[in-house]
Amino acid sequence: MTTLRLALDDYLDLRHSLGFSLRRDAKLLAQFISYLDEQHTDTVTTASAVAWASLPADASPGWLGFRMRVVRGFAAYLQTLDPAVEVPPPGLLSGNGRRAVPYLYSDTDIAALFAEAEQLRTPLRTATMHTVIGLLAVTGMRIGEVIDLDDTDFDATGGLLVVRHAKFGKSRQIPLHPSAVTALLAYQRLRDQTCPRLVASALLVSATGTRLLSYNVGQTFAKLVRRAGLTARSPSCRPRPHDLRHTFAVRTLLDWYRDDGDIAAQLPLLSTYLGHVSPANTYWYLHAAPELLAEAAKRLDATSGVPR
Incomplete structure (x- = not known):
């Protein structure tokens, strides 16, 4: 050496x-x-x-x-x-x-990625990519956090995922919708049938039972993006796995705006959920997505009495 x-x-x-x-x-x-x-x-x-x-x-x-x-x-x-x-x-x-402009995925985009994953070589590869994409979309986790999950980090009874040793050494718990719990249990059953002797303690594994590698996941994701026909919207706005996290955050904020929620009070909750060090990192989404700017403008006009 x-x-x-x-x-x-x-x-x-x-x-x-x-x-x-x-x-x-x-x-x-x-x-x-x-x-x-x-x-x-x-x-x-x-x-x-x-x-x-x-x-x-x-x-x-x-x-x-x-x-x-x-x-x-x-x-x-x-x-x-x-x-x-x-x-x-x-x-x-x-x-x-300059930060990349978030590529906000529509439901149709995500469905297209799932459909293309069906064409992968083995049922386990298909199930693994379905689970990776699904977790990124419904939890807003970072791709590295998803890959680092161990089997013991999934609490099916409590409906929780535990993210350990995340960015900046922070850990957190993520509550799951019952449908996500069901999907993860189904994945575990298929994984254990396909790889009865797992090499790693990972929740999500490769075809040989080892923990996933970020590089390989990124390559497969890029292949799915190409096959699904998803294209860059600008040189700085290209579909990446991390943009599923952005999509989750923006959709959450949009729902709060449309429900007339108290954004200032709720934003720290989203910040904690996403594992941001400070709410200031989450505020970035308020000016990174045109959809959010439009909703903020509507609320400003409503409070100021400006006709639209």
């Missing part, structure tokens, strides 16, 4: 102890070190960081910026051990700091 790989292990251990998950960071940094090995260099320079971060063809500025931020954090750690390490300045591949 190279010195850089040993340093990476120490860096990840340190960040994990502070409550960070870093699943994607760990994968990217391992790829970065492999790139440095191919270049026959054993240290990090600004030039090597930019060259690696820029590798993906046709990648969005946001993704290139994320890759650079991951390397910058690791380089800053390495520099405390070796002053010769260069830390790339913040302005490089910044990605403009």
Whole structure:
């Protein structure tokens, strides 16, 4: 094992102890070190960081910026051990700091994804993708949280999912609709019949009984999106698994608006449910979706007496 790989292990251990998950960071940094090995260099320079971060063809500025931020954090750690390490300045591949515009799925879109999942190679793969998509749509969980669920995190009697060690080290309980409980129990039965000797303790598994990998789920989801005919609405608004979480949040807020709910009082509840560190992160949805802006405008006009 190279010195850089040993340093990476120490860096990840340190960040994990502070409550960070870093699943994607760990994968990217391992790829970065492999790139440095191919270049026959054993240290990090600004030039090597930019060259690696820029590798993906046709990648969005946001993704290139994320890759650079991951390397910058690791380089800053390495520099405390070796002053010769260069830390790339913040302005490089910044990605403009813009968040992707949420792709809000309609019921028809979700039904189309389910239909395409029926065409996957095995009944277990179909059931697994149905369950992944369903959980993202009805709970607003993050994809990493869904993949990390263990069998013991599903309480069928209480109708709960327990999300452990989520983003920023936070844990929470998510109540499930009875229909979701029924669907998860059916999935477990099929899973156990198909893979009687599970390799992992995971709730959702691959065809070989192992825990799902985010990369593989993302690839399969992208395939379903293409086959379902779902297309980007703009360069910054493309259908992603994470947008099912956005769709859940926006639909919840829309329901509250249309029921004349007290949004200011209820928003912290949604923030807690989604696992946001602060309600400020949830307020982002109020200006990220045109549908919500329209509902907010209606309420403003009604209270101000402005005719429509």
